[in-house]
Amino acid sequence: MTVVTPVATPVTPKRLYRGLAFAEAVTWTILITAMILKYAAGVEWAVLVGGSIHGFVFLAYGFSAVLVGVNQRWNLGRIAFAVLTAIVPYATVPFEAWLVKQGHLDGEWRLESGDHPDDDSWVNRMLRWFLARPILLTVVAVVGIATVFSALLVIGPPKVG
Template sequence: MTTLSPKRLFRGLAFAEAVTWTILIVAMILKYAAGVEWAVLVGGSIHGFVFLAYAASSILVGVNQRWSVGRIAFAVLTAIVPYATIPFELHLVRSGRLEGEWRREATEHPADGAWWNRVLRWFLARPVLLVSVAVVAIAAIFGGLLVLGPPGGWQS
């Protein structure tokens, strides 16, 4: 069984984020041009969940690949601009910033002693737990955001 590399995870979610932008835009057109009120609720929910998954993967992959905090933050911010995750992902591929496997073992690199790298290695040694915690955390954040309501509030 092959494992999901950091590159494949990030690329997949960057693409999914762009696809969900299309779903949201089509939903907005349906709402405002054809009066299909529920379209934005469905499209926005799909987009919001994938946005959170992309943000989580940006943090996970960014720490694994030893990106700077600024690069990780920028990766998350690219999901706010429609389709921006695709050119950013292509830039990361071209610059080699997605190369390599998951860092399950400590190396001589000075950053490997940092607490966040120890936590990363601990979770990577337990992939089922990592995925479970990620899914529960994303679902909890998503649920909390649903309670708060959509950006701009509920409109009819």
């Protein structure tokens, strides 16, 4: 049996979630500005660039909402709502503030099993396994997000009418 010593990280669940919630709001500004440039000034490439930046951060925020939500033992509804806040411009910021006020982002990463009945579930075992390997978790997250992002680029924007 291999024993993995967890690596200490300054990135707490709160810090990760707050950073990506803020980044999601910033990329909304980039996307809205790009749309104004496209439709008011004819700068066609602005939406491609702004939309790409926003899309990648949107997916990263969604991943972080699920990761942090599982770590913090949020119910499925709260996790889903956290992800859905990225769809509404700037909604991630007030939702993150509410989470902080309610204490839903307090605590560290759960690297070890505790007394909670769900700690033996496969989701929580997988969470602890990946959290004990933060470099691997980061690589898997970035590759996964990039793969989904690339697939969405190939599919293209929704067709209206």
